[in-house]
Amino acid sequence: MAEEIVRVENLDLAYKNVHAVKGVSFSVKAGEIVAIIGQNGSGKTSTVECVEGLRKPDGGQIRVFNKDPWLRRGEVYKEMGVQLQEAEYPLKIRVEELCGLFASFYERPADWELLLAQMGLDEKRKRPVHKLSSGEKQRLSILLSLMERPKLLVLDELTTGLDPEVRQNMWKSFGNIRKGGVAILMVSHYLDEVEVLSDKILYLEKGERQFFGTKQEFREYVKTRVPAGEWEETFSLEKLYLMITPKTAGLTMEGIL
Numbered sequence: 725m726a727e728e729i730v731r732v733e734n735l736d737l738a739y740k741n742v743h744a745v746k747g748v749s750f751s752v753k754a755g756e757i758v759a760i761i762g763q764n765g766s767g768k769t770s771t772v773e774c775v776e777g778l779r780k781p782d783g784g785q786i787r788v789f790n791k792d793p794w795l796r797r798g799e800v801y802k803e804m805g806v807q808l809q810e811a812e813y814p815l816k817i818r819v820e821e822l823c824g825l826f827a828s829f830y831e832r833p834a835d836w837e838l839l840l841a842q843m844g845l846d847e848k849r850k851r852p853v854h855k856l857s858s859g860e861k862q863r864l865s866i867l868l869s870l871m872e873r874p875k876l877l878v879l880d881e882l883t884t885g886l887d888p889e890v891r892q893n894m895w896k897s898f899g900n901i902r903k904g905g906v907a908i909l910m911v912s913h914y915l916d917e918v919e920v921l922s923d924k925i926l927y928l929e930k931g932e933r934q935f936f937g938t939k940q941e942f943r944e945y946v947k948t949r950v951p952a953g954e955w956e957e958t959f960s961l962e963k964l965y966l967m968i969t970p971k972t973a974g975l976t977m978e979g980i981l
Contacts, residue, residue: 726753726754726755726756727753727754728751728752728753728754729752729753729754729788729789729875729876729907730750730751730752730775730786730787730788730876730907730909731751731785731786731787732748732749732750732751732771732774732775732784732785732786733749733784733785733786734747734748734749734783734784734785735747735748735749735771735774735781735783735784735785735786736781736782736783736784737767737770737771737774737779737781737782737783738782743931744767744770744931745767745770745771745774745781745931746767746930746931746932747784747932747933748767748771748784748926748928748931748932748933749784749933749936750924750926750933750936752876752907752908752909753907754875754905754906754907755902755903755904755905755906755907756902756907756908756923756924757898757902757907757908757910757921757922757923757924758907758908758909758910758922758923758924758925758926759910759911759912759918759921759922759924759925759926760772760909760910760911760912760925760926760928761911761912761913761915761918761925761926761927761928761965762927762928762929762969763929763969763970765930766928766929766930766931767928767930767931767932768911768928769880769911770931771926771928772878772880772909772911774786774793774794775788775793775878775909776793776804776806776878777793777794777796777797777800777801779794780794781794788800788804788876789803789875789876802872803872803874803875803876804874804875804876804877804878805869805870805871805872805874805876805877805878806869806877806878807865807866807868807869807877807878807879807880813853813854814853815852815854816852816854817852817853818849818850818851818852818853819840819845819848819849819850819851819852819853819856819864820840820849820850822853822864822868823836823839823840823849823867823868823871824836826868826871827871829871829872830871830872830873832873833871833872833873834870834871834872834873836867836871839867839870839871840867842897843863843864843866843867844863844890845860845863845864845867848860859887859890863890863894866879866894870901874906875905875906875907876906876907876908876909877898877901877906877907877908877909877910878908878909878910879898879908879909879910879911879912880910880911881911881912881913891917895917895920895921898921899921908921910922915960915961915962915965916960916961916962918961919939919960919961919962922939923938923939924936924937924938924939925937925938925939925942927942927965929969929970934968939961942961942964943959943964946959946964946967946968949967949968950967950968954967
């Protein structure tokens, strides 16, 4: 039985009059990738920020390595790597300087020279971080999240801004990381990415858990909610998601051109 790395029970979080997360429960085990999906405003980021110890829940219980991440964040962060969707670094710092700085924070940091090569950033090592492209900054952010050799990785929009080839290579890398026993909790709007990487899916809607389980169980969950005549066994995960996600008013070009 794999070790349970994250356990969230009946998580509640509100911002003034907005109830962002309502009674959400799930778990992540060692060597398992759990993907959180849902529309903007569904509570994905709020849930992850509570797991990271960045926000104090209003109710429920969170345990990361069997510790409360809000009260014992320093201890939890010794074994957790976090890749944020957006991060700010010193304006003129160079890539290799930033890597060396992060390595100095940890007792046994990963070989950042090797990580630079694996992330395709070795030729950018002398470049100021602010002059990197958005995709290069994303790769650097992922590199820094791996610096402490974490047992838990929290990834927010893993491959935003990356070209298809880099995305594919990134997927392979995180698949290998998972095989080494690292637990991964990821937020993604790319359903093809979720389909390739995840072992389990947490589907949120308006702050509430609608589903938590394997991809096959998600398929069965959707199948019971659509008319039989509209169902096909070959539907992709993205198609399944779109079939049950509440429709929102979209933009149209009609009448403009």
